[in-house]
Amino acid sequence: MVNVGIVGGTGYTGIELLRLIAAHPHLHIAEITSRGEAGRRVDEIFPGLRGVTDLVFQEPDPVRLSRCDVVLFATPNGIAMQSTRELLDAGCKVIDLGADFRLRDASRWQQWYGMEHACPDLLAEAVYGLAELNRAAIAEAKLVANPGCYPTAVALGLLPLLESQQFDLGHIVADCKSGVSGAGRALKLQTLFCEANESFKAYGASGHRHLPEIEQVLGDALGGCVDISFVPHLVPMTRGMQATLHVPVDGSLEQFHALYAQRYADEPFVDLMDSGEHPETRWVAGSNRSLVALHQSASRRDRLVILAVIDNLTKGASGQAIQNLNLMFGFKEETGLVSAECSA
Ligand SMILES: NC(=O)C1=CN([C@@H]2O[C@H](COP(=O)(O)OP(=O)(O)OC[C@H]3O[C@@H](n4cnc5c(N)ncnc54)[C@H](OP(=O)(O)O)[C@@H]3O)[C@@H](O)[C@H]2O)C=CC1
């Protein structure tokens, strides 16, 4: 068994990790932290886990955590980078579900996250944990930067087009929508029920911190710079995310469908639907799968619309972290992830 430490076990992605690890045959949670709930049983806080775990939340303690084989940080940005060096030196592997190691450029990180990076030297060592792009490197990695939810959906929608390098892509528009759990469990005015329910809004339209990450991952796939606008929206639902991608590109729908079908044929967590289908977020609720569908208006061969749908908490965070962990420890990539699926 692999001994896992979770830092931030009371947040939405931490709870999702608990749910997924409970169904994983090779993982054992050795340590789970919460500063607010330290000393209390996990199943007392989350009665849905009664009978599944007898774990007790602990204060985060680097010495105890360093005894684990792998530590997953399900914490706000800026926390993982404070103890990652110590954990790596102790022989632990680290997966950060936050953004601390996602951008390779420390000054860009500081510009978008508003704080100085605590260990910029580790940025070159960290592998961006999008298995569909970096599978081999993740398998060798000691430190994995789990992608953000919006960058995951956008990248999965665009990878085949970018990697093929056959097309002249114009300015791409990424129009993205997220359920409210994307904002985390901590109290915030804008995610209170009466603020978010029965309402719909864009946010971060003049600059969201996922833009540099999107530019970086798409640039890696293309091998050049990608011109893209990104606007996120908050949808009054608990979980789920859609990226609607408008791409000015010449070609027939059949040609693009064939390209996507070939590229994603062996991807366990990307499901290409028939062209013209409209994937729904409820179809991937609790699942690590992404649904992708292509659209083209009969009168416009110069534009493609791509729909990519994920569960922000699963493929967009904790499921993707387990997918990466499976690769890092030599397990089959799907282990513990397929049986945890539930869809409406
Ligand atoms: N929600 C989502 O859909 C996605 C989230 N992410 C990222 O994953 C990370 C976790 O997100 P999410 O679960 O939503 O966040 P939450 O706010 O729901 O939970 C954060 C957790 O971190 C703990 N925590 C907070 N501050 C500290 C600290 N200084 N030291 C140790 N633990 C701390 C909290 O517990 P306590 O305060 O009791 O210690 C809590 O358990 C974030 O970086 C987020 O951006 C990424 C993709 C999608």
Ligand SMILES: CC(=O)N[C@@H](CCC(=O)OP(=O)(O)O)C(=O)O
């Ligand atoms: C709905 C909502 O608020 N979503 C979050 C994105 C969650 C995420 O992936 O954030 P990190 O990059 O910090 O890991 C946001 O826009 O800030």
